[in-house]
Amino acid sequence: MKPPLQNLVARLRALMPDACVLYEAEDLAPYECDALSAYRARPLLVIIPETVAQIEATLRLCIEFHLPVVARGAGTGLSGGALPLKNSVLLSLAKFNRIININPENQTARLQPGVRNLSISETAAPFGLYYAPDPSSQIACSIGGNVAENSGGVHCLKYGLTVHNIMQLNIITMDGEHLTLGSEALDSPGYDLLALFTGSEGLLGIITEITVKLLPKPVATTVILAAFDRVATAGQAVSDIIAQGIIPAGLELMDHAAIGAADDFVQAGYPRDAAAILLCELDGNPAEVADQLKQARATLESSGATEIRVAEDEAERLIFWAGRKAAFPAVGRLSPDYYCMDGTIPRYRIADVLTRIKQLSTQYQLPVVNVFHAGDGNLHPLILYDANIEGELERTEELGGKILEICVEVGGSITGEHGVGIEKLNQMCVQFNSAELIQFHAIKVAFDPAGLLNPGKAIPTLHRCAEFGAMHVHHGQLAHPELERF
Amino acid sequence: MNRDNDHSAALCQQVKAAHDAASPLKISAGNSKDFYGRKVEGTPLSLREHSGILDYHASELVITARSGTRISELETALAENQQMLAFEPPCHTPDSTLGGSVACGLSGPRRATAGAARDFVLGVHVINGRGEALKFGGQVMKNVAGYDVSRLMVGAQGTLGVLLDISVKVLPKPEREITLCFEHDFEQARQHVHQWILQGHPISASCHDNGQLLIRLSSTENSLLNARQKLGGEQLDLDIWHQLRHQTHPFFSAHPKLWRVSVPPATPLFAENCPQLMEWNGALRWIASEEDMFAEARKHGGHATRYTLNSEPADQVFQPLATPLLAIQKKLKASFDPHHIFNRGRLYPDL
Numbered sequence: 001m002k003p004p005l006q007n008l009v010a011r012l013r014a015l016m017p018d019a020c021v022l023y024e025a026e027d028l029a030p031y032e033c034d035a036l037s038a039y040r041a042r043p044l045l046v047i048i049p050e051t052v053a054q055i056e057a058t059l060r061l062c063i064e065f066h067l068p069v070v071a072r073g074a075g076t077g078l079s080g081g082a083l084p085l086k087n088s089v090l091l092s093l094a095k096f097n098r099i100i101n102i103n104p105e106n107q108t109a110r111l112q113p114g115v116r117n118l119s120i121s122e123t124a125a126p127f128g129l130y131y132a133p134d135p136s137s138q139i140a141c142s143i144g145g146n147v148a149e150n151s152g153g154v155h156c157l158k159y160g161l162t163v164h165n166i167m168q169l170n171i172i173t174m175d176g177e178h179l180t181l182g183s184e185a186l187d188s189p190g191y192d193l194l195a196l197f198t199g200s201e202g203l204l205g206i207i208t209e210i211t212v213k214l215l216p217k218p219v220a221t222t223v224i225l226a227a228f229d230r231v232a233t234a235g236q237a238v239s240d241i242i243a244q245g246i247i248p249a250g251l252e253l254m255d256h257a258a259i260g261a262a263d264d265f266v267q268a269g270y271p272r273d274a275a276a277i278l279l280c281e282l283d284g285n286p287a288e289v290a291d292q293l294k295q296a297r298a299t300l301e302s303s304g305a306t307e308i309r310v311a312e313d314e315a316e317r318l319i320f321w322a323g324r325k326a327a328f329p330a331v332g333r334l335s336p337d338y339y340c341m342d343g344t345i346p347r348y349r350i351a352d353v354l355t356r357i358k359q360l361s362t363q364y365q366l367p368v369v370n371v372f373h374a375g376d377g378n379l380h381p382l383i384l385y386d387a388n389i390e391g392e393l394e395r396t397e398e399l400g401g402k403i404l405e406i407c408v409e410v411g412g413s414i415t416g417e418h419g420v421g422i423e424k425l426n427q428m429c430v431q432f433n434s435a436e437l438i439q440f441h442a443i444k445v446a447f448d449p450a451g452l453l454n455p456g457k458a459i460p461t462l463h464r465c466a467e468f469g470a471m472h473v474h475h476g477q478l479a480h481p482e483l484e485r486f
Numbered sequence: 487m488n489r490d491n492d493h494s495a496a497l498c499q500q501v502k503a504a505h506d507a508a509s510p511l512k513i514s515a516g517n518s519k520d521f522y523g524r525k526v527e528g529t530p531l532s533l534r535e536h537s538g539i540l541d542y543h544a545s546e547l548v549i550t551a552r553s554g555t556r557i558s559e560l561e562t563a564l565a566e567n568q569q570m571l572a573f574e575p576p577c578h579t580p581d582s583t584l585g586g587s588v589a590c591g592l593s594g595p596r597r598a599t600a601g602a603a604r605d606f607v608l609g610v611h612v613i614n615g616r617g618e619a620l621k622f623g624g625q626v627m628k629n630v631a632g633y634d635v636s637r638l639m640v641g642a643q644g645t646l647g648v649l650l651d652i653s654v655k656v657l658p659k660p661e662r663e664i665t666l667c668f669e670h671d672f673e674q675a676r677q678h679v680h681q682w683i684l685q686g687h688p689i690s691a692s693c694h695d696n697g698q699l700l701i702r703l704s705s706t707e708n709s710l711l712n713a714r715q716k717l718g719g720e721q722l723d724l725d726i727w728h729q730l731r732h733q734t735h736p737f738f739s740a741h742p743k744l745w746r747v748s749v750p751p752a753t754p755l756f757a758e759n760c761p762q763l764m765e766w767n768g769a770l771r772w773i774a775s776e777e778d779m780f781a782e783a784r785k786h787g788g789h790a791t792r793y794t795l796n797s798e799p800a801d802q803v804f805q806p807l808a809t810p811l812l813a814i815q816k817k818l819k820a821s822f823d824p825h826h827i828f829n830r831g832r833l834y835p836d837l
Contacts, residue, residue: 103752107751156627173814183787184787185789186597192640192642193811193814220686239545247657284688287705287708292706377626377628413624413630415631417630424631432631435614439614443818445821446814446818
């Protein structure tokens, strides 16, 4: 260890127990990546503080030593948001795992950032309440990470994203200021910093406490499984249901390959010859669910479903969902590796975009499996590849990038719920022009003038976009023509 | 798409000129919420003519319109597809616009169940303080690319930028709505509403005033029949929710010195001696008081707004902010509007 680092370690150890300061190579190894494991870097140190005062002191030392800080929750993020930088301090919030209280009267829960998503609903269940956003990693992912990424899940269509389900954040800025954003009331004075902070990917501050909104558990829930002989018909059915005035709690689409993989994996009894299935969940009070079920069924029939099944009971509802929930690991059995994309499109473009993905899949000779949040127009194409084959990861990333560019072209976004992180920096150059990127950087400076919080993530530099633009000429026009080329 | 009413280029030029001269602008459209906030001086920048619906696909649950578009025009288009603006923006006059509604960020009776204006904003085109038109967010429900600047604009009252056009999420209109009335004191009313919501009754608005609890139920036919049977109460035909939404309810005109106090919903009755009306299942209290309500609101974990037609220029309108919070908001303001030209002092003396 070099002397300055030795000095830093000694000063950190004076502030917190020795076990909270990791610097040996074997202790650092588990923190080299998050769930985007294709990218790895070893941080200088990993700090696992136990108190807010220790977080604050760590930030102060990082300013003094001019070291970047990368915050990490459970490390389940899919875009590399918690990927350490080589010369950084990784700040793990794993020990902040306490549910501070559940307030059934106000229907809120106060949480430390390391609390697991699913444990919120488990703890709130005796009060008849739950926390709505349910990212697929919910047994492991932390609420702090959910806020940093503005995570979604299966039930966003009706219940919203993380930003719609949090009330208050306590944060510390890099300068050590303690701020309370939002409140337990339904609005707050001044600018909506709560919204700005949600999804800011660890670039604006460190979250020390979160108050979330809890909802009453729906009294009744049911699921319809509808099969289709063409993916396009299933895509159209999604729009038809919504145009009918029904907002399903969840509306998921799986294509033929996903149906087969999931059914092999969990024996969900899916119609394996179908080109696509839709899972349409309805919830509310029993009378409401019964009325909507009738309506949804009629809509699916007239939209051309070849088969419609309604879960008879809770056990069957869970079986219908089991295949969808196991779809990612099931696809994992089809191929040594898969790459999960995350773009959003207007719903009425689903059929068109799926066709174009299929063409790209053929062109790149990489199979693509589709299983996604159709109700939100949130695609998750899974590209199957083998990382051991020279160049295959690079081809996969290129194909993924093309898919995201299609999303932008049809009026959508390069990320619906996984975040930009390190993964989609290039596609940010497609979605935003330089004036917009400059505005993003200016927001960052307002919170973190030294630029030490998770630098290089989420918002690309103009230089990077110029380099990327030089490779990808968009509609025959160079991106960022105002920048000097080297 | 109506191109005739696209004034964005001229608006950008006006802002650019104001930036170069560091000369303040006063942004307006329908002028219906001029009373809301501190007095602003500056060259008028009107969005009134910059209007028209740009895009609307009913199955997408999104409508995009220029900010000078009247709320009434939007609601007419939505009603043709049995859809609505679920945050029920208050329109103090028929001239209320989308831009003004989003900039002020106010929401009506459905807020407690459906969400606030900020929850429905998906994307904006906005002119920053350098006269550049920027686009943030989009027309899709889920979008986490870049910071959420669209929602930051909601409630900023134009101090961060001039809204050009806005995409908002819309929702299907409920199949049916009924209003039930009960004789309850405040505490009974609050607790009943809380219990009924937990039981799954489709309460989409509530109000307590003058010893009466009113609730609106929104759902399918059978669900409402069921609720009607279980809850009792008297069914009313009066459209009280329209009056509450647009603040034409007699309570508002009867009390010129009015405070809008936003608190956690379970907050017990306070300022007992002041006439007051409760909405949002307890989370919104309209309180008539000569005294300012800032300290009282803070004590209960909320905030107060002076909601008076004729506030004095020196009056504090919005709840004072903690010093570090105000400091970061000033820096944020400077990042959008370096010469401090937009609606100077509308929210706070320095914002």
